[in-house]
Amino acid sequence: MPNGDTRALRRLEFLARAGELLASSLDYEATLRHVARLALPELGDMCVVDVAQDGGLRRVATEHVRADRRALVEALAQANPDPSRSPAPAARVLASGITERIDEVTDALIDANTHSDEHARLAHALGVRSLLIVPMRAHDDVVGVMTLGITESDRRYGPDDQELGEEIARRAALAVANARLYRNAQQEIARREQAEAALRLSEQRFRAITEQSPLSTQRLARDGRTVSVNAAFERLWGLTLESLGDYSVLTDPQLEEKGIAPLLRQAFAGTPTALPVIAYDPAMSVPAANHRDDATRWISAYAYPVRDDDGTIREVVLVHEDVTESRRAELKLRGSEERLNRALAAGELVVWDWDLVSNRIECSQNAADFFGLDVGQSGAFLDAIHPDDLPKVNAAAERALATGIFERMQYRLASATGRGRWVQSRGHVEFDAERRPVRMLGVTVDITERFHAEEAVRMLADAGEILGRSLDYEATLDNLARVVVPRVADWFAVDLVTEDGALQRVAVHHPDAARVAIATRLFERYPPQRGSGAWKVIETRNPEWAADIPPALIRASAVDAEQARMLAELELRSYIIVPLIARDTVIGTLTLVQAESGRRYQQADVGLALELARRAAAAVDNARLYAQLQDEHRRKDEFLATLAHELRNPLAPIRTGLALLQADTDPERNARTRGIMERQLAHMVRLIDDLLDLSRVTRGTVELQRRPVAARAWSPAPSRPAGRCSRRPGSRSTSTCRRPARCWRPTTHGWSRC
Numbered sequence: 001m002p003n004g005d006t007r008a009l010r011r012l013e014f015l016a017r018a019g020e021l022l023a024s025s026l027d028y029e030a031t032l033r034h035v036a037r038l039a040l041p042e043l044g045d046m047c048v049v050d051v052a053q054d055g056g057l058r059r060v061a062t063e064h065v066r067a068d069r070r071a072l073v074e075a076l077a078q079a080n081p082d083p084s085r086s087p088a089p090a091a092r093v094l095a096s097g098i099t100e101r102i103d104e105v106t107d108a109l110i111d112a113n114t115h116s117d118e119h120a121r122l123a124h125a126l127g128v129r130s131l132l133i134v135p136m137r138a139h140d141d142v143v144g145v146m147t148l149g150i151t152e153s154d155r156r157y158g159p160d161d162q163e164l165g166e167e168i169a170r171r172a173a174l175a176v177a178n179a180r181l182y183r184n185a186q187q188e189i190a191r192r193e194q195a196e197a198a199l200r201l202s203e204q205r206f207r208a209i210t211e212q213s214p215l216s217t218q219r220l221a222r223d224g225r226t227v228s229v230n231a232a233f234e235r236l237w238g239l240t241l242e243s244l245g246d247y248s249v250l251t252d253p254q255l256e257e258k259g260i261a262p263l264l265r266q267a268f269a270g271t272p273t274a275l276p277v278i279a280y281d282p283a284m285s286v287p288a289a290n291h292r293d294d295a296t297r298w299i300s301a302y303a304y305p306v307r308d309d310d311g312t313i314r315e316v317v318l319v320h321e322d323v324t325e326s327r328r329a330e331l332k333l334r335g336s337e338e339r340l341n342r343a344l345a346a347g348e349l350v351v352w353d354w355d356l357v358s359n360r361i362e363c364s365q366n367a368a369d370f371f372g373l374d375v376g377q378s379g380a381f382l383d384a385i386h387p388d389d390l391p392k393v394n395a396a397a398e399r400a401l402a403t404g405i406f407e408r409m410q411y412r413l414a415s416a417t418g419r420g421r422w423v424q425s426r427g428h429v430e431f432d433a434e435r436r437p438v439r440m441l442g443v444t445v446d447i448t449e450r451f452h453a454e455e456a457v458r459m460l461a462d463a464g465e466i467l468g469r470s471l472d473y474e475a476t477l478d479n480l481a482r483v484v485v486p487r488v489a490d491w492f493a494v495d496l497v498t499e500d501g502a503l504q505r506v507a508v509h510h511p512d513a514a515r516v517a518i519a520t521r522l523f524e525r526y527p528p529q530r531g532s533g534a535w536k537v538i539e540t541r542n543p544e545w546a547a548d549i550p551p552a553l554i555r556a557s558a559v560d561a562e563q564a565r566m567l568a569e570l571e572l573r574s575y576i577i578v579p580l581i582a583r584d585t586v587i588g589t590l591t592l593v594q595a596e597s598g599r600r601y602q603q604a605d606v607g608l609a610l611e612l613a614r615r616a617a618a619a620v621d622n623a624r625l626y627a628q629l630q631d632e633h634r635r636k637d638e639f640l641a642t643l644a645h646e647l648r649n650p651l652a653p654i655r656t657g658l659a660l661l662q663a664d665t666d667p668e669r670n671a672r673t674r675g676i677m678e679r680q681l682a683h684m685v686r687l688i689d690d691l692l693d694l695s696r697v698t699r700g701t702v703e704l705q706r707r708p709v710a711a712r713a714w715s716p717a718p719s720r721p722a723g724r725c726s727r728r729p730g731s732r733s734t735s736t737c738r739r740p741a742r743c744w745r746p747t748t749h750g751w752s753r754c
Contacts, residue, residue, distance in 0.1 A: 011164055014042050018168055028179035029060045035172055036061040043165055044132065044148040044157075046073055050083055050090055051136075051144035051176060057083045057094060060144075065152060069126070076122040083145070086115040089133045090145045097142045099166055102131040103156050132157045134165045136173035143176045216299075216320035222268070224250030227315060236297065236322055237282050244286060249318065252285050260301075267303035267316050275301040277323060298327035341365045348446035352427075354378060356401075356437050370413060370423065370444065386412035401437045404429045410447065422451040449604070456608045459487055460615070467615055473623035474506050480616060481509030484592065488608065491519070491570075491593035494616065495534050497586070503528055503535065506588075510595075515570060522566050526559055534589040537577045541586055543610060545576040547600050574601045578613040582621030590616055646687055650680035 018038055028051075036047040046064045050057035062077050064070045083090040089100045102109065105128045114120040128149045136144035146169045150157065157165075210217045216233040218226055226244045234240055250268070255261045258278045267273045281296040299320045305313045344350065345366045352363040362375050371384040385393055389411035400406035406427035413421040427442020466479045481492035494507040505523050510516050528534045537544050549572050558564035574594040579586045590613040594601060657677035661670055 011042070014038070014164075015167060015171070019171055028176045031175055031179070032172060033061040033063075035168065036063040039063075039146075039148065039168060040065045043161060043168070044130075045151040045153070046126070046128075046149040048073070048077065048090075048147040048149075049136075049144065049172070050094075050147075052094060052142060056085070057090060057145060059083070069151070072122065072126055076119070076126060079119040079122050080115065086119075087113050088115075089113060089131065090147055093133045093135050093145050094142055097135045097137060099135060099162055100131075100133045101157050101162050102133075103158075105129055105131055127151045129154070130156045132161060132165050134162075134169040136169045136176065138170070138173035138177035141177070143173045143180075146172065216322070218318040218320070220249060220268075220316045220318055222313065222315070224248035224264075224268070233320070236299075236320060238295065239282060239286060247286050254280065254284050264303055264316075264318075267305055267318075268313070270305050270307075270313055272302070272304035275303060277327065297322055298324040337365075345369075350444040352442055352444065354440040354442075356429075356439060370421070370446070384413050386414050388412070397440075400427070400429050400440065404431070404437075406440065406442055410451070421446065422448045452604065455487065456611075459483060460608075460611060463612060463615055467619035471623045471626045473620045476619055476623070477507035477616065478509065481507055484612070485509055485511065486597065488605070489592040490595040490597050490599075491572075491591070493519075493591040493593075494580070494588060495528070495591070496580070496588035496620065497538065503538075503588070518566055518569055522563070522570075526563050534577055534591070537579050537589050538586045541579050541581065543576065543578040543606050545574075545601055545606050545609075547574055547602065549573055549575065571595045573598060576601050576606055576609045578606070578609045580613050580617035580620065582617040587617060587620060589613075643687070643691070647684060650684045650687075653677065653680045 018035055032049045032051070036049050039047045040063055045066070046069075047061070048059065048063075049061040050059050052058075059077055059081075062070070062073045064073045080086050080088060083094075085091070089102070093100055107124065110123045110128070111120050114123055126149075128151055130150040132148040134146045134148070135142045136146055146165065148157075148161075148165055210230045213230060214232055216236040217230045218233055219228045221227050225246060225248050226241060229239075229241050229244075249255060249264055250261065252261065255264065258280075260275055260278060263273050263275055277298060277300045279296055279298050283295050300323055301318060301320045303316055303318045306315045306317060308314050341364060344364050350364055350367045350370050352361055352367065354361045359378050360376070361378055361381050363371070367373070371381050373380060382390065382393070392409070393411050396407060396409050406425065406429070408424060408426040410422060410424045413423055415421055423444050424447045425442055425444040427440055429437050430439040430441070432438050462483045463480055466483060467476055469476065469479075477494050484492045490510065492507070492509045493505060495503050495505050498504050505520075508516060508519055508523075510519070530539070533544075551568070554567045554572070555564050558567060572593055572595055576592045578590050580588040580590055590609065592601075592605075592609055654677045657673045657680075660673045664670060664673075
């Protein structure tokens with residue numbers, strides 16, 4: 001047989017053995033290693049097989065005809081771990097899918113197709129003389145690259161070698177593809193089996209969980225009808241699947257009325273939905289079923305869709321949780337808390353709990369009225385305390401951490417009105433096993449009204465002492481101002497109505513003398529106008545006050561820019577004007593003003609101002625009465641002196657007449673003497689009668705009787721000698737006088753001569 005035929009026969013036998021080898025196993029990596037050995041020396045002295053994987057090449061077989069050179073081939077393979085990223089021909093063949101045959105391998109070609117010096121050194125050492133790089137193509141896909149090389153002979157690759165190499169690569173590629181398909185099929189089968197097993201287990205678990213679950217579970221079809229229920233559902237509602245009949249949750253009017261139906265429709269549309277707590281009465285929705293007493297239950301629920309593998313919603317599961325008892329307990333607790341909060345609010349009492357570990361304070365609900373918040377860090381609560389009182393509160397807290405007792409103490413809370421809110425706190429500290437403070441519990445009570453009442457009593461007592469100390473009311477009012485300022489006011493002023501009807505400022509006080517000077521100039525230059533301010537209070541007898549004096553009001557009420565400027569300099573913030581009333585007569589006004597302190601007056605302060613004004617008015621009236629009494633005493637002394645003189649005047653003639661009567665025996669002279677004595681005695685009797693009449697008038701014992709009198713009784717006939725007058729208080733007739741008659745005027749203690 002010719003050599004050509006022998007070679008063809010040998011190659012056919014080679015292909016037959018290769019096909020048998022490739023078909024003998026589905027482990028393509030082991031098969032490719034066998035094929036690599038089989039290809040030698042038929043297709044060369046060395047064979048390297050790389051398979052495509054993850055966009056690159058992974059080496060699976062390296063062989064050489066000489067056992068001693070296999071290590072060198074392995075080293076060459078390790079020097080080029082990722083053929084797809086090197087200039088080696090295998091990467092090009094993988095990308096193009098076209099065989100590359102290099103008949104003659106030169107040193108320059110080796111250098112051009114290696115990626116490093118080490119790689120090139122190993123290729124030169126191997127002595128590659130000719131190369132055949134064949135793509136392993138299966139079903140139009142390149143699954144790998146087979147590299148064949150001649151290193152031991154002068155033989156060179158030709159077209160026949162290329163054809164045989166491509167055939168063996170094609171068969172190897174089919175084997176790889178089939179093996180991969182088989183492996184993928186096995187993996188898919190395994191996955192399906194696992195999925196089916198998991199599904200069966202899941203169904204078993206679901207059934208077990210559903211049946212044994214303490215939560216009521218209801219499976220719903222797409223139309224809202226019930227597919228199945230568990231035992232917990234039957235216990236909760238007293239209903240069975242059969243008793244539900246054609247009931248659908250999507251048409252339940254009770255769920256529609258309570259706003260649950262729209263949420264359920266979300267679950268049927270594919271969105272898991274939590275349903276709020278409601279009170280549900282099954283008797284309203286399934287009236288035909290037999291229901292137990294007290295069927296209404298408070299429930300919370302959760303609805304979620306169940307989908308198949310395609311994502312289609314098959315059913316909806318509705319899980320109910322019976323929260324009736326907890327709801328009732330919650331409502332009971334809420335009612336108890338509301339009653340407690342009302343009691344605390346009514347008593348203006350705050351309960352607080354300070355966690356010393358986290359430095360967090362929680363308070364009763366009404367704490368926001370005290371501190372502006374009811375939960376927060378301790379610093380936020382300390383910020384609510386008046387800055388002047390904060391040091392003593394911190395000191396009390398430090399003592400409490402050491403002693404375990406937060407002693408009762410009073411302090412102020414800061415206020416936007418500047419008035420401050422007075423509170424009283426007390427509490428105790430809890431310690432852990434190592435005697436470390438972990439918690440402080442206490443109460444805070446509002447004592448503002450009590451504090452201000454006590455302060456008002458103290459101030460009124462001080463005021464009463466000062467007002468009763470002196471009858472000089474101007475000095476007394478000045479001393480009173482120093483009691484009032486700054487305890488309840490920044491400014492104190494008293495204006496009194498004068499005898500001519502004007503308003504006179506008798507007292508004004510402020511700690512700053514410069515501001516007092518401004519206020520004095522302001523009063524003198526812009527006195528109060530009738531119908532407003534102090535005059536309005538006097539005319540109406542009603543107090544006038546303002547909790548706040550906005551700058552716009554000052555500008556609007558000012559007569560001119562200068563008055564507005566002066567008022568602005570005084571920084572007036574709040575005021576009270578009350579009438580001074582004594583013996584039902586308004587004698588002036590008392591004015592209290594808050595300014596730079598920032599405090600604001602409240603309704604309760606008006607009562608204090610009225611009481612202060614009542615006492616001040618009594619003091620002023622008493623001082624005036626005392627001054628008037630002193631004047632009356634002076635007038636009385638003058639009257640008594642005059643009376644004594646008048647009484648002594650008749651005594652001298654009488655005394656002289658007695659002496660003449662004793663010394664003279666002439667009857668005519670004695671008769672004239674007796675006449676003189678009788679006239680003087682009559683004059684004394686008239687004076688004494690006048691005094692008695694005056695006494696009766698002042699004592700109110702004179703009674704006037706009205707009766708007809710003859711007209712002639714009023715004729716101008718003199719009843720007494722000229723120069724004498726009978727007109728006096730209490731006289732029932734009149735007479736003419738040749739000289740001006742003495743007149744009488746009423747006084748607080750009776751009558752006095754003009």
